[in-house]
Amino acid sequence: GDSVTQMEGPVTLSEEAFLTINCTYTATGYPSLFWYVQYPGEGLQLLLKATKADDKGSNKGFEATYRKETTSFHLEKGSVQVSDSAVYFCALPQGAQKLVFGQGTRLTINP
Amino acid sequence: SQTIHQWPATLVQPVGSPLSLECTVEGTSNPNLYWYRQAAGRGLQLLFYSVGIGQISSEVPQNLSASRPQDRQFILSSKKLLLSDSGFYLCAWSVPDHLQTGDGGQPQHFGDGTRLSIL
Numbered sequence: 021g022d023s024v025t026q027m028e029g030p031v032t033l034s035e036e037a038f039l040t041i042n043c044t045y046t047a048t049g050y051p052s053l054f055w056y057v058q059y060p061g062e063g064l065q066l067l068l069k070a071t072k073a074d075d076k077g078s079n080k081g082f083e084a085t086y087r088k089e090t091t092s093f094h095l096e097k098g099s100v101q102v103s104d105s106a107v108y109f110c111a112l113p114q115g116a117q118k119l120v121f122g123q124g125t126r127l128t129i130n131p
Numbered sequence: 132s133q134t135i136h137q138w139p140a141t142l143v144q145p146v147g148s149p150l151s152l153e154c155t156v157e158g159t160s161n162p163n164l165y166w167y168r169q170a171a172g173r174g175l176q177l178l179f180y181s182v183g184i185g186q187i188s189s190e191v192p193q194n195l196s197a198s199r200p201q202d203r204q205f206i207l208s209s210k211k212l213l214l215s216d217s218g219f220y221l222c223a224w225s226v227p228d229h230l231q232t233g234d235g236g237q238p239q240h241f242g243d244g245t246r247l248s249i250l
Contacts (some may be wrong), residue, residue, distance in 0.1 A: 052236045063221050063241035113236020116228045117163050123174045
């Protein structure tokens with residue numbers, strides 16, 4: 021079945037460091053791909069999405085490119101801030117109604 | 132624009148007590164609705180989803196039940212809470228199947244969650 025694998029966390033970086041959170045997927049066809057962010061004590065927010073191969077989703081300085089050849093959708097940011105500390109989830113649709121989520125990657129940014 | 136509301140934000144309940152968590156969506160009709168649970172430091176577990184009034188699909192057999200009495204209202208219930216029911220409960224909505232464009236799938240949009248502690 022469809023699945024998503026995220027890099028193991030937690031990830032700890034210093035402010036202004038470069039961030040990559042890896043996400044690879046297994047799916048039938050070419051589904052849309054999503055990154056969600058969950059700030060402490062809050063629900064999940066859709067951070068960015070890509071709907072087809074080679075699409076690049078971007079938001080709040082974060083980017084992710086839909087790579088069909090490597091079945092990946094890695095999340096990147098050039099210069100992280102303390103306010104980016106959160107848990108990040110990669111996800112893809114399962115059928116018309118459900119989403120399959122990765123296990124989440126906890127990111128901590130130190131000043 | 133669409134909004135989703137969950138309440139209460141925090142709840143502390145004794146073991147064996149009943150539970151009712153409510154979720155409502157505004158600004159859309161006939162949404163797909165979802166209940167998830169997130170245990171501390173863990174990922175998301177889909178509990179129930181609904182594609183219409185009175186239509187509930189259960190993903191994990193357990194001590195909880197869900198109901199959808201109105202188009203944009205989704206309720207999570209339990210008759211007797213267990214210690215293992217503690218967690219962070221999230222409601223979400225997505226565009227209904229008949230309004231989805233393309234075949235890539237739609238995102239879900241989440242509420243702020245309810246933190247449930249069982250004592």
